[in-house]
Amino acid sequence: MFIGKFNFSWPIRTRSGRPQHGLPIIRNAMDQATSASPAMTFSVLSSTAPVLAPRVGKLAIPGRKTIATPHHVPLTSRGTVPHVAHDVMRDHTEINSLYAGLEDYHESPMKKFICVAEDMPLILGPRRFPPIPCPPANTSASIALLTSIGFTQLSAHDYVKAVQNLRPDIAVGMVDLANKQPGSKRRGKMVDRTHAWTRDALEQLYGDAVAEKDKSKSAYFAPVLPLDNAQQSLYLDDLESEFRWDISGLALYQSASLGFVPESLANLPRLLFSEPETPQAILRDISLGADLLTTPLLGASSDGGIAMGFVFPAPAPVPEGKSERLPLGIDLWTGDHTTDTSPLGEGCECYTCKNYHRAYIHHLLLAKEMTAWALLQVHNFHVMDTFFAGVRESIQRGSFEQDIQTFSRVYASSMPESSGEGPRLRGYQLPANGPNQPRRMPKVYGVLDDAIQKYAEAQSEIATPDTGASGLEEHGFAEKL
Amino acid sequence: MLCHRLLVRRLAKTSYPTLSLSIATMSTTTASTRKPMPSALTFDRHAKCSTTKARASTLHLPHGSVPLPIFMPVATQASLKGLTYDQLRETGCMLCLNNTYHLGLKPGQAVLDAVGGAHKLQGWDRNLLTDSGGFQMVSLLKLATVTEEGVRFLSPHDGSPMLLTPEHSISLQNSIGSDIIMQLDDVIATTSPDHARIKEAMDRSVRWLDRCIEEHKYPERQNLFCIIQGGLDLELRKQCCEEMVARDTPGVAIGGLSGGEAKEEFCKVVHTCTEILPEHKPRYVMGVGYPEDIVVAVALGADMFDCVWPTRTARFGDAIVSSGTLKLSHKSFSDDFRPVEEGCTCICCRPTDQGGLGLTRAYMHHITAKETVGAHLLTIHNVHYMLNMMGKIRQAIIDDQYPAFLRKFFSDIYEGDKSKFPEWAVGALRGVGVDLLADS
Numbered sequence: 004m005f006i007g008k009f010n011f012s013w014p015i016r017t018r019s020g021r022p023q024h025g026l027p028i029i030r031n032a033m034d035q036a037t038s039a040s041p042a043m044t045f046s047v048l049s050s051t052a053p054v055l056a057p058r059v060g061k062l063a064i065p066g067r068k069t070i071a072t073p074h075h076v077p078l079t080s081r082g083t084v085p086h087v088a089h090d091v092m093r094d095h096t097e098i099n100s101l102y103a104g105l106e107d108y109h110e111s112p113m114k115k116f117i118c119v120a121e122d123m124p125l126i127l128g129p130r131r132f133p134p135i136p137c138p139p140a141n142t143s144a145s146i147a148l149l150t151s152i153g154f155t156q157l158s159a160h161d162y163v164k165a166v167q168n169l170r171p172d173i174a175v176g177m178v179d180l181a182n183k184q185p186g187s188k189r190r191g192k193m194v195d196r197t198h199a200w201t202r203d204a205l206e207q208l209y210g211d212a213v214a215e216k217d218k219s220k221s222a223y224f225a226p227v228l229p230l231d232n233a234q235q236s237l238y239l240d241d242l243e244s245e246f247r248w249d250i251s252g253l254a255l256y257q258s259a260s261l262g263f264v265p266e267s268l269a270n271l272p273r274l275l276f277s278e279p280e281t282p283q284a285i286l287r288d289i290s291l292g293a294d295l296l297t298t299p300l301l302g303a304s305s306d307g308g309i310a311m312g313f314v315f316p317a318p319a320p321v322p323e324g325k326s327e328r329l330p331l332g333i334d335l336w337t338g339d340h341t342t343d344t345s346p347l348g349e350g351c352e353c354y355t356c357k358n359y360h361r362a363y364i365h366h367l368l369l370a371k372e373m374t375a376w377a378l379l380q381v382h383n384f385h386v387m388d389t390f391f392a393g394v395r396e397s398i399q400r401g402s403f404e405q406d407i408q409t410f411s412r413v414y415a416s417s418m419p420e421s422s423g424e425g426p427r428l429r430g431y432q433l434p435a436n437g438p439n440q441p442r443r444m445p446k447v448y449g450v451l452d453d454a455i456q457k458y459a460e461a462q463s464e465i466a467t468p469d470t471g472a473s474g475l476e477e478h479g480f481a482e483k484l
Numbered sequence: 485m486l487c488h489r490l491l492v493r494r495l496a497k498t499s500y501p502t503l504s505l506s507i508a509t510m511s512t513t514t515a516s517t518r519k520p521m522p523s524a525l526t527f528d529r530h531a532k533c534s535t536t537k538a539r540a541s542t543l544h545l546p547h548g549s550v551p552l553p554i555f556m557p558v559a560t561q562a563s564l565k566g567l568t569y570d571q572l573r574e575t576g577c578m579l580c581l582n583n584t585y586h587l588g589l590k591p592g593q594a595v596l597d598a599v600g601g602a603h604k605l606q607g608w609d610r611n612l613l614t615d616s617g618g619f620q621m622v623s624l625l626k627l628a629t630v631t632e633e634g635v636r637f638l639s640p641h642d643g644s645p646m647l648l649t650p651e652h653s654i655s656l657q658n659s660i661g662s663d664i665i666m667q668l669d670d671v672i673a674t675t676s677p678d679h680a681r682i683k684e685a686m687d688r689s690v691r692w693l694d695r696c697i698e699e700h701k702y703p704e705r706q707n708l709f710c711i712i713q714g715g716l717d718l719e720l721r722k723q724c725c726e727e728m729v730a731r732d733t734p735g736v737a738i739g740g741l742s743g744g745e746a747k748e749e750f751c752k753v754v755h756t757c758t759e760i761l762p763e764h765k766p767r768y769v770m771g772v773g774y775p776e777d778i779v780v781a782v783a784l785g786a787d788m789f790d791c792v793w794p795t796r797t798a799r800f801g802d803a804i805v806s807s808g809t810l811k812l813s814h815k816s817f818s819d820d821f822r823p824v825e826e827g828c829t830c831i832c833c834r835p836t837d838q839g840g841l842g843l844t845r846a847y848m849h850h851i852t853a854k855e856t857v858g859a860h861l862l863t864i865h866n867v868h869y870m871l872n873m874m875g876k877i878r879q880a881i882i883d884d885q886y887p888a889f890l891r892k893f894f895s896d897i898y899e900g901d902k903s904k905f906p907e908w909a910v911g912a913l914r915g916v917g918v919d920l921l922a923d924s
Contacts, residue, residue, distance in 0.1 A: 081850055083857035089841045090831050118843045151854060341591060342598035359607050362599050366562060366591045373566030373856045429854055472644040479593030479656060481646040
């Protein structure tokens with residue numbers, strides 16, 4: 004459906020061919036495709052205003068799957084979408100882009116490394132998303148990383164080198180973010196560093212000194228800091244002028260930044276790194292003009308045993324006077340699923356729902372079997388993909404605002420709480436120890452034997468029943484004497 | 485400890501009025517009064533090796549046909565370690581295991597009955613085999629004691645004494661609905677020095693088999709296999725074979741092995757049993773899964789094997805290949821961009837232009853033991869490797885080339901160095917007419 008008159012590419016541009024400063028940039032109403040990378044094009048197909056309005060677009064990279072926007076960006080951990088094996092991703096999901104943090108490859112070269120399909124658009128950033136805050140501070144030349152073998156620093160120079168070697172389709176520029184609310188001095192540093200890193204990266208990737216054949220084919224998304232407009236005005240000015248023709252998109256780190264996008268940069272795709280906790284929050288970001296969004300709530304739901312269950316536009320609104328809202332998902336840990344052989348979502352077309360049922364996923368969660376998370380991921384990706392497809396149609400129809408209102412009337416305002424435990428987390432997935440960090444494990448005092456016993460049980464592969472003798476007898480497993 | 489002592493005292497005080505009665509009844513059971521034993525399988529023998537005792541056959545079960553000899557992966561709790569059942573199908577698996585002990589605890593018999601059995605629970609339309617739960621009781625629960633009635637144990641949750649009888653086990657397996665079910669047997673370590681206890685376990689396993697046959701509700705759709713016991717005592721094994729063969733179960737398992745005994749002893753037991761067991765029934769050697777053990781046991785006339793090793797070792801990052809195993813977590817693989825095994829046809833190793841994923845050792849090194857996907861992918865490779873190996877074994881038997889297969893197999897693992905060939909394998913194979921050390 005995203006074909007037609009708006010779908011054309013801006014002629015291949017090189018730095019040498021860019022318009023001279025001072026000359027008006029030639030544009031017309033249909034000229035929306037203005038990607039700076041020779042490879043990538045972004046076309047806005049439907050929009051009511053250049054900024055602060057929802058829009059439908061198309062991000063096309065030659066030889067890769069096209070991404071219809073708004074769209075969520077599947078997040079990877081060490082190059083895998085957690086719990087989703089490569090063949091499951093290929094055969095049973097519609098995943099059409101991936102975000103990877105260089106952080107995950109610090110100890111090994113990436114190359115053709117993560118073995119995903121050739122036509123999978125790959126977005127590379129310096130850090131995983133969501134990043135685990137690092138106690139070591141960023142410096143003026145580097146940022147702190149948490150790799151699987153410990154903390155380290157990634158210099159801006161090495162990051163650019165990695166972009167050149169790894170050739171992602173989209174490279175997200177390095178940004179200096181603070182772990183907590185920055186003071187005024189820190190804010191100044193954030194802007195200065197990010198400004199300098201962006202300038203240097205663009206120079207090394209696309210600069211005049213780089214031979215034509217060595218110029219990077221990766222599209223560069225320049226970061227916009229999660230600060231006020233005024234605090235980073237010098238940097239934003241440069242993005243609009245000096246850097247304009249080398250950047251292909253913007254990377255934003257808070258929803259509020261969507262309000263500072265200068266109109267002259269309006270036709271660049273906007274990748275929003277945020278952690279919306281509900282689909283309602285996703286809708287708000289889209290209505291403010293986000294094109295690509297990270298949705299860590301998807302993976303978090305799977306890990307928590309939650310099968311998401313919402314569609315957009317929402318089904319018929321709840322009749323007046325009835326206050327019961329539809330849940331945004333179901334918690335499969337709860338006992339009401341033990342013998343329920345219905346699919347996770349009624350009428351859901353995903354692989355999981357067509358082949359398995361609630362009772363099985365419930366059993367797998369209780370048995371701590373990995374298959375539970377794999378199957379939940381497949382389902383939740385399907386729900387999220389369908390949700391975004393509905394969003395795009397709604398924007399094109401022009402009914403997005405009303406649809407959002409109906410959605411918030413029909414659905415509960417938060418995801419259901421998970422009542423079980425997620426998969427075991429690895430070091431690089433856990434917050435480091437330090438002030439302001441939650442404890443990894445509760446303090447253990449008391450009888451040491453008891454602790455040793457619990458530890459042995461936790462380490463053991465032996466299944467221990469979580470029911471007493473009467474429970475076992477009820478199960479027909481054995482009888483009480 | 486306190487708990488243990490209390491239990492012993494409590495057990496000592498308890499009397500079992502039914503005990504003597506049940507033994508009396510059983511001892512009077514004769515062939516004429518025995519319940520007829522229908523079979524829900526057909527066993528087609530295709531070829532027999534002209535040198536060794538290896539057989540190639542097909543086992544037709546209610547959920548499809550299984551080429552024998554076969555390795556059966558273990559989906560302990562109704563899931564094969566992270567795989568979807570389509571991924572398991574893709575490896576070619578026709579028959580996998582579930583554990584009665586685990587399914588009895590979770591989700592439990594009531595749920596299995598409500599859902600309609602384990603096939604429906606896990607969405608698996610091929611064959612299932614379940615063990616009796618006895619092995620887990622004894623190996624996992626330290627305080628389990630075996631009496632004539634069944635296995636007494638303390639509830640791991642609240643410590644109260646419980647009893648698992650042959651009747652419980654069969655009833656659970658009837659609810660699970662597996663295509664092959666196993667009798668509850670009295671399992672003791674083969675290395676036990678107590679000869680009287682070994683004999684008692686053997687005799688008791690025979691008596692329990694009768695109780696299992698009696699309790700079995702669906703012999704027309706579930707095949708009950710007996711389990712030969714008798715430790716490492718070949719005379720006891722022979723007696724047990726004769727007693728159990730007389731009960732005419734659809735298939736026969738050789739149990740109590742793979743418990744730390746010397747490989748020579750293991751081979752002798754298999755060899756002795758297969759001499760006596762009828763040719764027209766499938767023979768299952770329980771708990772055996774190292775490739776070397778399997779190829780030798782096949783030569784000794786065994787047909788079916790199961791082991792958690794290939795799937796467990798995958799989760800630790802070890803890939804099974806024709807030269808042995810690759811420890812992919814080792815740093816030397818971090819820039820090795822070859823597939824896990826060149827020429828392997830599993831979906832992980834096959835190149836992308838042949839519909840595979842084209843995964844490299846370097847990438848497996850990167851995610852192994854860190855991401856669950858690493859476990860999924862290596863599990864696929866290892867299960868595929870085992871099934872593919874069984875396929876090659878079968879073809880070699882059909883072509884009557886099994887001795888040559890054996891020589892190449894050991895040569896590949898030990899890089900042609902015959903001095904490194906394990907003595908037990910050389911000895912066992914010599915017993916069936918194959919000299920591994922002879923010049924080929």
